[in-house]
Amino acid sequence: MSTTTAKKPRLTTSAMIASIASEGQRVKAAPFGKALVELAAQRPDIVGLTADLAKYTDLHLFAQANPERFFQMGMAEQLLMAAAGGMAKEGFVPFATTYAVFGTRRAFDFVHQVIAEENLNVKMCCALPGLTTGYGPSHQATEDIALMRGIPGMTIVDPCDALDTEQAVPQIAAHAGPVYMRLLRGNVPLVLDEYDYKFELGKAKLLRDGKDVLVISSGIMTMRALEVAKELEADRVDVAVLHVPTIKPLDTSTILREAGRSGRLVVVAENHTTIGGLGEAVGTELLRSGVTPQFRQIALPDAFLDAGALPTLHDRYGISTAVMATTIKGWLG
Amino acid sequence: MHTSLSPAHARVADSAYRIRRFALRMGEVQGQGYVGQALGYADVLATAYCHAMNFRAEDPSWEGRDRFLLSHGHYAIAFYAALIEAKIIPEDELETYGSDDSRLPMSGMATYTPGMEMSGGSLGQGLPIAVGMALGLRLKGNPAFIYNSMSDGELDEGPTWEAAMGAAHHGLSNLICLVDINNQQADGPSSKIMGFEPLADKWAAFGWHVQRVDGNDLAAVIAAFDTARNLAEPKPRVILCDTLMGKGVPFLETREKNHFIRVDPPEWQQAIDILDQAQGAAR
Numbered sequence: 274m275s276t277t278t279a280k281k282p283r284l285t286t287s288a289m290i291a292s293i294a295s296e297g298q299r300v301k302a303a304p305f306g307k308a309l310v311e312l313a314a315q316r317p318d319i320v321g322l323t324a325d326l327a328k329y330t331d332l333h334l335f336a337q338a339n340p341e342r343f344f345q346m347g348m349a350e351q352l353l354m355a356a357a358g359g360m361a362k363e364g365f366v367p368f369a370t371t372y373a374v375f376g377t378r379r380a381f382d383f384v385h386q387v388i389a390e391e392n393l394n395v396k397m398c399c400a401l402p403g404l405t406t407g408y409g410p411s412h413q414a415t416e417d418i419a420l421m422r423g424i425p426g427m428t429i430v431d432p433c434d435a436l437d438t439e440q441a442v443p444q445i446a447a448h449a450g451p452v453y454m455r456l457l458r459g460n461v462p463l464v465l466d467e468y469d470y471k472f473e474l475g476k477a478k479l480l481r482d483g484k485d486v487l488v489i490s491s492g493i494m495t496m497r498a499l500e501v502a503k504e505l506e507a508d509r510v511d512v513a514v515l516h517v518p519t520i521k522p523l524d525t526s527t528i529l530r531e532a533g534r535s536g537r538l539v540v541v542a543e544n545h546t547t548i549g550g551l552g553e554a555v556g557t558e559l560l561r562s563g564v565t566p567q568f569r570q571i572a573l574p575d576a577f578l579d580a581g582a583l584p585t586l587h588d589r590y591g592i593s594t595a596v597m598a599t600t601i602k603g604w605l606g
Numbered sequence: 607m608h609t610s611l612s613p614a615h616a617r618v619a620d621s622a623y624r625i626r627r628f629a630l631r632m633g634e635v636q637g638q639g640y641v642g643q644a645l646g647y648a649d650v651l652a653t654a655y656c657h658a659m660n661f662r663a664e665d666p667s668w669e670g671r672d673r674f675l676l677s678h679g680h681y682a683i684a685f686y687a688a689l690i691e692a693k694i695i696p697e698d699e700l701e702t703y704g705s706d707d708s709r710l711p712m713s714g715m716a717t718y719t720p721g722m723e724m725s726g727g728s729l730g731q732g733l734p735i736a737v738g739m740a741l742g743l744r745l746k747g748n749p750a751f752i753y754n755s756m757s758d759g760e761l762d763e764g765p766t767w768e769a770a771m772g773a774a775h776h777g778l779s780n781l782i783c784l785v786d787i788n789n790q791q792a793d794g795p796s797s798k799i800m801g802f803e804p805l806a807d808k809w810a811a812f813g814w815h816v817q818r819v820d821g822n823d824l825a826a827v828i829a830a831f832d833t834a835r836n837l838a839e840p841k842p843r844v845i846l847c848d849t850l851m852g853k854g855v856p857f858l859e860t861r862e863k864n865h866f867i868r869v870d871p872p873e874w875q876q877a878i879d880i881l882d883q884a885q886g887a888a889r
Contacts, residue, residue: 320742320745322738341745342745344741344776346772347768347771347772347775349765349768349769349771349772351730351734351764351765351768352734352737352765352768352769352772354734355731355734355735355737355738355765355769356734356735356737356738356741356769356772357738358735358738359734359735359736359737359738359739359740359741359742360738360739360741360742361738362723362724362735362738362739362742363738363739363742363743363745363746363748364742364746365742365745367738382728382731383731383734383765386725386727386728386731387724387725387731387734387735390715390717390725391716391717391724391725
């Protein structure tokens with residue numbers, strides 16, 4: 274047995290709903306729930322439905338504030354999505370919450386046929402996107418975006434942090450048509466307030482510029498990309514970060530403009546499998562337009578992921594700040 | 607005049623006859639269609655559209671209307687016939703049934719057809735949608751009813767029972783579910799595919815008010831609708847309708863039972879003639 278590697282303490286899997294924030298990181302509590310309560314005070318047409326996960330999606334705040342507009346559907350996700358569609362038919366704007374695995378994988382045909390085919394105004398806000406729980410594939414929604422991207426007319430939002438989330442809520446409500454939003458709940462990191470940034474549905478935003486690498490990212494991987502960019506400053510590597518919180522429809526013109534600036538390695542970083550997510554979407558647009566920079570993907574593998582502690586898993590699958598920084602440096606040679 | 611029926615009921619019987627006739631004419635246009643189901647279910651549809659439901663033919667999305675969800679989208683041929691009888695769709699449009707660019711596709715879709723409240727066909731979706739609409743109507747203070755129409759095959763679908771629990775939990779007394787029990791699914795008799803009896807007990811155990819009727823006994827169907835609408839109990843209501851596929855056309859009633867009954871080209875007119883003769887005799 275090798276004795277050369279220092280033994281790291283063995284981490285344990287944290288609770289299902291543990292915060293994804295790292296130690297000491299600034300956070301905001303329940304940005305989705307609070308934003309929805311605020312919006313619902315102005316908009317009587319907003320209703321909330323959940324499948325036995327109100328507390329775990331921050332929808333309990335809406336339920337407390339608007340008990341007459343909150344509907345518990347039980348642990349029945351197909352009923353959840355169809356009933357949300359039914360309420361939309363009656364003129365309401367339903368926010369339906371559950372975990373991303375159940376909202377997409379289990380209820381897929383109900384999202385497809387009941388909600389999307391009739392372009393109903395349902396907002397599906399689904400927690401534990403990608404690899405944000407250590408509970409294994411039953412709860413890890415690593416292919417949720419691939420599934421939802423395949424549905425015509427579906428708008429897909431993958432917010433980075435608390436600010437993104439709270440700003441997205443009124444905008445997805447104002448959008449006419451179905452929306453799938455990856456939901457960050459509980460104590461959610463607050464990052465983007467340090468940048469000159471506002472969430473705009475359908476828009477990609479350049480958070481920082483840099484001449485060596487362009488990271489195109491969504492969701493929590495934008496937070497990672499910003500950390501990587503700071504880390505690589507010490508190595509004199511200049512990293513630009515283009516945040517793409519709306520995966521569909523994709524802000525193709527901004528992506529092509531930034532990726533078309535010559536001399537930069539383009540890295541698409543996403544908290545999702547390499548199959549069918551932001552990376553493939555961006556890659557396809559680049560090829561279609563004849564924009565062909567050096568292109569790399571940081572994403573989860575096409576595999577059923579392990580259970581375990583999130584920091585361990587993020588290292589193992591290459592989406593932690595440390596591993597991502599090393600990977601990018603390796604690509605630069 | 608129908609001798610055994612009151613004048614009001616005779617009016618519904620006339621409608622059922624015309625619904626059967628419209629369905630056969632659409633089947634003839636296409637050379638196919640779920641006419642076995644249409645003939646079997648015509649009495650229930652006639653009761654819904656010509657006796658029970660509030661609607662405005664000239665304004666199919668009138669806010670005060672009772673909503674009718676056709677969960678079993680393949681019953682579209684029957685439903686279009688009912689919409690024609692209800693004057694929501696013009697009669698001459700039946701010539702377009704199943705043709706390119708028609709508003710009357712083979713499987714019912716909300717975006718195509720006036721009066722079609724949902725895109726059916728992915729079976730087991732109507733009842734869960736109905737739960738949401740019923741909650742929505744109640745929240746708006748709208749006294750309209752939601753009818754969800756489904757086939758017995760949809761009893762196999764899990765979401766049907768998710769919705770049955772949900773409707774009872776929320777006390778949805780504005781929800782009436784109609785189940786067409788013709789004991790025929792794609793692979794054979796329902797009782798051989800996935801047994802559902804004792805069906806009335808099942809719905810009752812789920813917290814519903816249950817009636818089971820001969821779905822081709824018009825007086826019984828009308829009475830069941832009246833009971834379901836007037837019930838004071840804060841429960842969802844289900845009417846289980848046992849029907850005979852091909853009803854009204856004896857050579858189709860007795861034809862080897864199939865999900866999709868075979869009809870040869872000359873038989874469409876023969877079937878219509880049989881209906882016409884029976885209607886003439888009843889007058």
